[in-house]
Amino acid sequence: MEDFIKSGKQTVITTKIQEIADSIDGNGFEFVIKTLRWVNKNIKYPAPDEIEKNDIFRSRTSDQIIQDGFATGCTDFALVFIAITRAKGIPTQYIEVISKEYFIDDLDKVRGHVFAECLINNEWWGVDPMNGHLKFNTKYPNYVVFGKGLDSWDLEIFDMKTIRERFKQFAIEYNKSKSN
Structure with a gap:
């Protein structure tokens, strides 16, 4: 719990x-x-339009995203949200999920989402920062949780190349465990 009050390298x-x-x-x-x-x-x-999303995907900090004033997707919304809630003293986790459809589809097509979880009144609550939703639970029925951490870099996802590599390896291991 105390780990999720401190900053990650992307959420200083x-x-x-x-x-x-x-x-x-x-x-x-x-x-x-x-x-x-x-x-x-x-x-x-x-x-x-002049920004190539893949050139900056997962490469900015929450502060840089705020300065730029735009997001490339769900990760950027989550990073900004997480940094602000932690600044208020609310323990907040970064949640990387993979769509269940990804495991039966082309593994080169990244299919996932980023949520956050906030500890409020000694209970974790799911948050979808991109869509502006507070969830009443921390269940993700259409997804498999890839990892929880401080931010994307904490999960060793730094760009489009590393997310493809990390997701693909995870999918291979996940599919193998499901076939046993």
């Missing part, structure tokens, strides 16, 4: 992130909901 609590957290009223659920609103209001999606 900078002065700007602390200022944002301090500007959002409330605690617990109220703060989480207001942070979801802040993220979805201030981080634009999709990225501008």
